[in-house]
Amino acid sequence: MLVWMDRLARILAALGGAVVFGVAVAVTLSVVMRIVGLQGLRGDFEMVEMSCVAAAGLFLPLCQLNRGHVMVDLFTEWLPRRVRTGLDWIWLLGFALGWAAVCYLTLQGLAEIRAYGDRTMLLSVPVWWAYIPSALGTGAASLIAFAQVFVLPRQPIVQTGH
Structure with a gap:
């Protein structure tokens, strides 16, 4: 397996985890403040909204x-291994192209929302x-999927959990 894929995916997931942890602490603090009669953190629900989007993208x-x-292999489990491997390759290519499209559209949305100046x-x-x-996240997922398609097509599925 290419080391860069593992490192990139883990770094982005760690950032996503840090975002989730940080917002969990902020929401907990806000709730405790309200329980003791203080005003909670201003905009805590906005932090949750923004962090969910950030974390979801970073985990991809x-x-x-x-x-x-x-993966649903209900209809393909009976096929020979070579055929299933070919179908998996096609789906992997689909994921690579799909992530690239989502990344592109996300960047388009970013530019549009930025131009509006929404806050x-x-x-x-x-x-x-x-x-x-x-x-x-979607750009990195696309790069990883393309690497899995073209660089590592014969590699078995490897779990990165050590």
Whole structure:
């Protein structure tokens, strides 16, 4: 397996985990503040919204690396291994192209939202910031899928959990 794929996927997933952890701490703090009679953190729900988008995008490359997407082999399990491998290759190519398309469209959306100057209501954070991790994640997932298609076509599915 190419080392860069593993490192890239793990770094982005770690960033996604840090985002989830950070927003979990902020929401917990906000709830505790409300329980003790203080005003909660302003815009805590906006933080949750933005972080969900960021984390979801950042977890995609690790999912792609592990080929952890839902696979339904109900109709193909009876086929010879070579045929199933060929079908898996076609689906992998589809994922690579699909991630590339989603990345492109995310970047288009980022540019459009940035041009509008949209900001969140309470925190006044530029909405386009949430698109950056998604573009990174879908772009990295696409690179990893293309590498799996063209660089490692004969490699078995490798779980990266050590």
